[in-house]
Amino acid sequence: MVRRLLWALPPVVLLVLFFLYPLLLVVQQSLQPDTGDTSLQPYADVFASGAFREALWTTVWLAPAATAGCLVLGFFLALVIAFVPFRGARAVAKFIDVFLSFPSFLITLALLFIYGTVGMANGMWTDVTGAAEGPFQFLTTPWGVLLAEITYFTPFVMRPLLAAFSHLDTAQLEAASSLGARAPRIVRQVILPEALPALAADGSLVLVLCLNEFGIVLFTGAKGVTTLPMLVYGKAILESDYPGACVVAVVNVVISVGLYGLYRVVSRRAGA
Amino acid sequence: MGIRFDAVTVAYDGNVVLDSLDLAVQAGEVMALLGPSGSGKTTALRAVAGFVRPSAGRVFLGERDVTDLPPYRRGIGMVVQQYALFPHLRVEDNVAFGLKARKVAKTEIRARVAEALEMTGMAAYARRHPRELSGGQQQRVAVARALAIRPDVLLLDEPLSALDARLRSDMLAELARLHRELPDVSILYVTHDQVEALTLADRIAVMDKARLQACGTPRELYRAPANAFTASFVGNAxxxxxxxxxxxxxxxxxxxxxxxxxxxxxxxxxxxxxxxxxxxxxxxxxxxxxxxxxxxxxxxxxxxxxxxxxxxxxxxxxxxxxxxxxxxxxxxxxxxxxxxxxxxxxxx
Amino acid sequence: MLVHSRGTKWAVWALFLVLFLPLFALPLLVVLGASFATHWSSILPSGPTTAHYSAATRGEALQALTTSLVTALAASLIALTVGTWAALAAAALPKRVRRLLDALFVLPVAVPSVVVGLAILVAFSQPPILLNGTRWIVIAAHTVLVTAFAYQSVSAAIVRLDPAYEQAAASLGARPGYVLWRVKLPLLLPSLTAAAGLCFALSMGELSATMMLYPPDWTPLPVLIYAATDRGSLFAGSALAVVLMTATLLVLLAVSRIRTKASYR
Structure with missing residues (x-):
C-alpha cells in the first residue's frame, strides 16, 4: 500500500508544483495586495465595479444557455446520424471528429466573414436592397458569442452521444416499434433514458468549457461582450492590475468549479 | 508437487466466499473442483494462483507455504476460461512469454516453445496472432503457454466452457493425453460440468455454498454419495x-x-x-x-x-x-x- | 429504423442539413475560401490570391508554426507521460484514494485556462523557479492544461483493460514491471496514441493561457492569428488558420496511422 502510494507521488508532486501551488498564489495575491496585510478590500473594490458585475452576469447566463443549445442540437443531430442514417452519415461523423481538433476561435473568425459588418450576409443584403447597412449586427453582442459557442461545442456533445447510441441494441428499437410505438415515443422512452448518462456528462463538460471560453470572446473583438476570463486577461495584461486579475480569477474558479459540482450533483440526483 | 489447503477462508467485506477449505491434492493427481457458480471453487483456485488472499488459513505447494507469495513467485501454470492470450503477441511469443520473463537462455526458449507447441499440436500456427485462431486453437495455445514454464502444478479454470459440445469432448481427450505425458504435474481443474469432472479427475471435490461437500474418487461419489447435494450434482439421482x-x-x-x-x-x-x-x-x-x-x-x-x-x-x-x-x-x-x-x- | 415513412425521413434529413451545413460546414469553408481572397463582401469571395500563403509559410509565420509544433509536441509528450503514470498509479490504489486523484487531475479542466495562465505567470515570475520570459512557461502551461485530458482518457482505457491478461502474465512468472512493459502498455497503446493526438490538437489551438504568458521570442501560431485579425487582416489570418488546421490534421493523421498499426497487432 505504501509502495503504491509512493508510485503515485511523482505525478502528484508535478501537479502540485505546476497547478495547485500557482493557484494558491493567485488566491494569496487576491487577499494580499502589495501592502502585505490580508484584507478583503480588493474583493470589495472589484465587486463594486460595474464592469465586473456585467462580466459576471454575461458569463453566468451565457454558459448555461449555450450548454442547453448544444445539448438539444447535439441530441437531434446525433439521433439523425445514428437512427435515420443516410448516405454519407459516416463521413459526417468523421467530420465531427475533425471539427473537434480545431481551436474555438476559428468559428468566430468564420462568423466575422459571414455576419460581420462588411461580411457575406450584410453584403448580400445591401446588394439586393440597396440599403446602406445590413441587418446582421449581432456579432459583437452576446448573441454572436452564443452562436459561436453553440457551433463550437455541439460536436463535444455529439461524439459521446454517437458512441452511446452505437451501444444501444437495435433490437430494442425494433421491439418497441413492433409493439406499435411511434418515433417520438421511442425516442422518449427508449433512446433518451439510454443517452441520459452521456448527455449529463457532456452537459457538465460543455458548461465548464463555456464558462471558461476565452478565444471566441477575444476574437469578436467587441468591447460590448466581456466575460470573466476576458476580464482576467484585460486586468492582468492590458491594465497590469494583478491583484484585481487575481480577484476575478478566484471568483471565476469558484463559479466554474461550483457550477460544475452543482451540475454533477443535480444530474446524479436525476438518476443519470 | 502437491497442493494443500489448510483451513483456507476467503471473505470480501464480511461475505464468506470460501469457508475453511481443507483439501490436499497429491503430486501427479488430477483433482476436479466441481460445483455450481458461486460455490467457491474458482476462489479456491485463485487462492492457489495468488490472485486472492485468504483471510485465514494457509496454502501450501509441496512443503512450501505460498500464502504470502505474489503470483509471479509461485511457478504455477494457469489456463482460464477466456484464455487471456496476449493479443499483441504471436503464438510463439505468447508461449515464450513466461520463459522470457524468467530470463531463460534464448536457445533454451526456442527449444521449449517448440516442444510445448508440438505437445499441443499447434506447431504449424507459431507465427499467427491469437485473433487468427479458432476458439479450440486458442485453447491449445493457452495450454502450451502454461506448460512451457514446466510447472509442477497446473490450474485449469473452466478451460472448456467457451467451446462447443463437440470440441469440448475432443479437448477433454486431449487434456487426458497431456496428463499421461506429464504424469508428475498436479492438476486442479475447476468446472461446473460433471462429465468433465468424471472423465478427467482422479478425485473430485464437490463444492457448494462456499463449502466442501464431499471429496472422493468419481466412482465413490457416484456409487455412494455422501449427501443429497453430491448425489444430485454428480450424475442424476x-x-x-x-x-x-x-x-x-x-x-x-x-x-x-x-x-x-x-x-x-x-x-x-x-x-x-x-x-x-x-x-x-x-x-x-x-x-x-x-x-x-x-x-x-x-x-x-x-x-x-x-x-x-x-x-x-x-x-x-x-x-x-x-x-x-x-x-x-x-x-x-x-x-x-x-x-x-x-x-x-x-x-x- | 426509427422513422419508417419516406416523407418524414426526407423532412428529418432536410432539417439535419439546414442545421448542419450553415453551422458546421460553412465556417470551415468560409475560412478556407477567405484564405485565398483579398475581398469578401458578397456571396462569394473575390480577388483570388495565394499571397497570404506565401506570407504564412515564411519568416515570422513559419517561426510561429515551428513554435506551435514544438510546444504541442513537448506538451503532449510530457502530459502523456505524467497522465499515464498517474492513471496507472491511481488504478492500483483503493477506490477512495483513486477518486481523490481523479478529482485532482480533472481539476485543470474545470479551472479556466486564462486563470491557469495567470497562476503560472504569478508563480513562475518569482523565485524559486523563474520561467517568465522563457519558452518553458508556455510549455508548462500547455502541459498542465492537456494533462487532464491525457489522464482521463488513459484511466478510461485502463478500466476497460481485462485484468485476465495481467493475471495470466503474473502466473507465468512476470514481475509487475515486466507485466507493465510487455503486456499493459502494449495493450494500452491504441488509447495512448489517441490521447496523444487529443493533447496535441488541444495544445496546437491553445490561446487563452498562451495570451497570458508568451514571451516575444516564443509566439505560437494562434497568437499570430489573433494579432492578424486584431489589426484587421482577416484574410491573412485565415491563411494562417488554414496552415494551423492543416498542420494539426497532418500530425493527427500520422498518429492515427500508428494507432491502426498498434490495434491490428
Whole structure:
C-alpha cells in the first residue's frame, strides 16, 4: 500500500508544483495586495465595479444557455446520424471528429466573414436592397458569442452521444416499434433514458468549457461582450492590475468549479 | 508437487466466499473442483494462483507455504476460461512469454516453445496472432503457454466452457493425453460440468455454498454419495424421503429392501437411486405410479413417474411401445443399486 | 429504423442539413475560401490570391508554426507521460484514494485556462523557479492544461483493460514491471496514441493561457492569428488558420496511422 502510494507521488508532486501551488498564489495575491496585510478590500473594490458585475452576469447566463443549445442540437443531430442514417452519415461523423481538433476561435473568425459588418450576409443584403447597412449586427453582442459557442461545442456533445447510441441494441428499437410505438415515443422512452448518462456528462463538460471560453470572446473583438476570463486577461495584461486579475480569477474558479459540482450533483440526483 | 489447503477462508467485506477449505491434492493427481457458480471453487483456485488472499488459513505447494507469495513467485501454470492470450503477441511469443520473463537462455526458449507447441499440436500456427485462431486453437495455445514454464502444478479454470459440445469432448481427450505425458504435474481443474469432472479427475471435490461437500474418487461419489447435494450434482439421482425400518426402508406405503447399515431404525433418511438403474416392470423393490411425462432421447426413454406425489425418474433402453401419459406403470430397482443417505436430508 | 415513412425521413434529413451545413460546414469553408481572397463582401469571395500563403509559410509565420509544433509536441509528450503514470498509479490504489486523484487531475479542466495562465505567470515570475520570459512557461502551461485530458482518457482505457491478461502474465512468472512493459502498455497503446493526438490538437489551438504568458521570442501560431485579425487582416489570418488546421490534421493523421498499426497487432 505504501509502495503504491509512493508510485503515485511523482505525478502528484508535478501537479502540485505546476497547478495547485500557482493557484494558491493567485488566491494569496487576491487577499494580499502589495501592502502585505490580508484584507478583503480588493474583493470589495472589484465587486463594486460595474464592469465586473456585467462580466459576471454575461458569463453566468451565457454558459448555461449555450450548454442547453448544444445539448438539444447535439441530441437531434446525433439521433439523425445514428437512427435515420443516410448516405454519407459516416463521413459526417468523421467530420465531427475533425471539427473537434480545431481551436474555438476559428468559428468566430468564420462568423466575422459571414455576419460581420462588411461580411457575406450584410453584403448580400445591401446588394439586393440597396440599403446602406445590413441587418446582421449581432456579432459583437452576446448573441454572436452564443452562436459561436453553440457551433463550437455541439460536436463535444455529439461524439459521446454517437458512441452511446452505437451501444444501444437495435433490437430494442425494433421491439418497441413492433409493439406499435411511434418515433417520438421511442425516442422518449427508449433512446433518451439510454443517452441520459452521456448527455449529463457532456452537459457538465460543455458548461465548464463555456464558462471558461476565452478565444471566441477575444476574437469578436467587441468591447460590448466581456466575460470573466476576458476580464482576467484585460486586468492582468492590458491594465497590469494583478491583484484585481487575481480577484476575478478566484471568483471565476469558484463559479466554474461550483457550477460544475452543482451540475454533477443535480444530474446524479436525476438518476443519470 | 502437491497442493494443500489448510483451513483456507476467503471473505470480501464480511461475505464468506470460501469457508475453511481443507483439501490436499497429491503430486501427479488430477483433482476436479466441481460445483455450481458461486460455490467457491474458482476462489479456491485463485487462492492457489495468488490472485486472492485468504483471510485465514494457509496454502501450501509441496512443503512450501505460498500464502504470502505474489503470483509471479509461485511457478504455477494457469489456463482460464477466456484464455487471456496476449493479443499483441504471436503464438510463439505468447508461449515464450513466461520463459522470457524468467530470463531463460534464448536457445533454451526456442527449444521449449517448440516442444510445448508440438505437445499441443499447434506447431504449424507459431507465427499467427491469437485473433487468427479458432476458439479450440486458442485453447491449445493457452495450454502450451502454461506448460512451457514446466510447472509442477497446473490450474485449469473452466478451460472448456467457451467451446462447443463437440470440441469440448475432443479437448477433454486431449487434456487426458497431456496428463499421461506429464504424469508428475498436479492438476486442479475447476468446472461446473460433471462429465468433465468424471472423465478427467482422479478425485473430485464437490463444492457448494462456499463449502466442501464431499471429496472422493468419481466412482465413490457416484456409487455412494455422501449427501443429497453430491448425489444430485454428480450424475442424476432420484432422491426419495424414506423412513428406516428393520431391514429396509418405508417409502410411499411400500417396503423397500436396501442396505440400512449405519442408519438408526425409525429415523428419516434419503434414498438415492440412479435413474438408469431403475427398470420398467415387476421385480424386487417395486414402485407403482402414473406416467406424468415421457421423453424420447434416442437410445433411451426417460420416464417421469408420479409415485404417491413423488417424482421418480427412470432411464430405460428405447421402448418399442412406450407407455402413454397417464398410464399406470410399475418400476423396480435392485437393492444393491440404492444407497441410503443419512446426512443432509434436503430434497432438491 | 426509427422513422419508417419516406416523407418524414426526407423532412428529418432536410432539417439535419439546414442545421448542419450553415453551422458546421460553412465556417470551415468560409475560412478556407477567405484564405485565398483579398475581398469578401458578397456571396462569394473575390480577388483570388495565394499571397497570404506565401506570407504564412515564411519568416515570422513559419517561426510561429515551428513554435506551435514544438510546444504541442513537448506538451503532449510530457502530459502523456505524467497522465499515464498517474492513471496507472491511481488504478492500483483503493477506490477512495483513486477518486481523490481523479478529482485532482480533472481539476485543470474545470479551472479556466486564462486563470491557469495567470497562476503560472504569478508563480513562475518569482523565485524559486523563474520561467517568465522563457519558452518553458508556455510549455508548462500547455502541459498542465492537456494533462487532464491525457489522464482521463488513459484511466478510461485502463478500466476497460481485462485484468485476465495481467493475471495470466503474473502466473507465468512476470514481475509487475515486466507485466507493465510487455503486456499493459502494449495493450494500452491504441488509447495512448489517441490521447496523444487529443493533447496535441488541444495544445496546437491553445490561446487563452498562451495570451497570458508568451514571451516575444516564443509566439505560437494562434497568437499570430489573433494579432492578424486584431489589426484587421482577416484574410491573412485565415491563411494562417488554414496552415494551423492543416498542420494539426497532418500530425493527427500520422498518429492515427500508428494507432491502426498498434490495434491490428
Amino acid at each position: 432420484n432422491l426419495l424421503p424414506v423412513t428406516v425400518g428393520a431391514d429396509g426402508v418405508a417409502f410411499a406405503g411400500a417396503e423397500l429392501k436396501v442396505d440400512t447399515a449405519g442408519a438408526a431404525r425409525g429415523s428419516k433418511a434419503t434414498l438415492c437411486v440412479r435413474p438408469h438403474l431403475v427398470g420398467l416392470g415387476d421385480g424386487p423393490n417395486r414402485l407403482q405410479g402414473t406416467v406424468s411425462e415421457i421423453q424420447w432421447r434416442g437410445s433411451t426413454h426417460r420416464l417421469y413417474v408420479d409415485v404417491d406425489g413423488h417424482r421418480v425418474m427412470a432411464d430405460v433402453p428405447e421402448l418399442r411401445t412406450p407407455p402413454a401419459h397417464g398410464d399406470e406403470v410399475t418400476l423396480h430397482f435392485a437393492p444393491r443399486d440404492a444407497s441410503l443417505l443419512t446426512a443432509g436430508i434436503t430434497h432438491g
